[in-house]
Amino acid sequence: MDLPTAWNLDDKSTYLSVDSSGLRVNYEGLGKSQKEIGVIRANNPIPPYCKLFYFEVDIIDEGKNKIIGIGFCEKEVDLNRMPGWDDGSWGYHGDDGNFYCCSGSGNPYGPLFSTGDTIGCCLNFKNNTVFYTKNGINLGIAFRNLKGSLYPCVGLRSQGGSIEVNFGSREFKFAGNAEKL
Template structure:
């Protein structure tokens, strides 16, 4: 210490960087008095974080100290209580905190001075304070052997705790504790899906697994689907393996559906990834997409009617609407349109009227029929039309314009 040391306001303390660990049980450190200085106003003890460091330990709230000038102990007060002898140059003062019973005692040159403080709060820091010039101390936190036999003190307390455990009454329920712990371990292994470990543990403890191995693997399968983002398959698998589970837990089903929507937006759900090909998992999973468009698909009978119109076969030819359907439920709406528009929704043409149609128009109609038959054989994946063969745009073909000219001519 190098201050003036004329008044208590000149005192200064130093505190450890870390508090006493709560799990250590018994904590001990020693301080050697290298020099008592002018008056030997020194304090060794404990303090909480935030305590004023311009005071000796024990004078302020949440502060505890043993002072060398008078041998008094100070507990959150400026007034001390007689505790032990004074200490001076060459003495080694130890401070032991027993976290088992929340007490603190001091030692001098390896001898215990008895309990100084009780009911200690947690998170206390070792603290040393000095006040007069020339005071020098050296702290030992275990880097050197202690003067006090702390190992013997710890063995004494181990014996006390072991005796207390041995005196605990168990009675006739002695075997139930072990069985209960074994069941807890087994249920933990089963719950988290550790099949092999659960079976091995059951064999070693002569007990049965609480759940069938197949059921554990089924739960693992569903868990992997959820973690992989394949929510559609996870929901379907859950409904297959546990039919009434989602019905009894609507909140769980809602949470899975919300997760499925998020995975669909991210493009990681299994059904979204299958849009490029046929998906057997679901036929009506998604609503109509605003970006999807319908293609004019006609039945074989419609194609034959157009061919008969072009070749003049049959007494009459009927133009009807068409229906558009897709394989994966992306488009399920039905459209009803006429290829040759007039005041009526359908048009019937007799054979004599066909003689008045221009030959070039007949060739156009024949070409339209051929293209439409080719279109009928196209394969659509998940309701999305292949635009490379017929050039569809917004659900209509470029040949529709030729049919409109046909309608004008008639």
């Protein structure tokens, strides 16, 4: 089973474009309504046998309203709904700092994030928890009882929004703190 290495160009909403590297995503909509959400999944699910899986998302441009969600989801999840809003989907959102767990109701979790920030997501299959990082700092456990076949995903609804993912092809901001996993 292969690890996630890029975004899946055939598994995204119409509001998103992806550059030739398969790592940078741009939001192409106006972001004025809930109907203009764009989500993309990675090219492969995270194999649970890897025990720990970590990826980072650089916020290149927060866009007009800062609505960006970073998380993970199952294959069947609707790509026109933000990460965390539906069953089989979880996400940390930059515009409100909330963590969403299979519901449109978020719970306070971490700081807001915006242009220039790097948000990391660690899925720990050893103890079935998930934590996020912001600019290399661990924000604490966001979710417990992790299970299922999960794909990294990102959602945007922010005019001009742009992100770039690092699935491990370059050093992580959190790398210096890896012993804290």
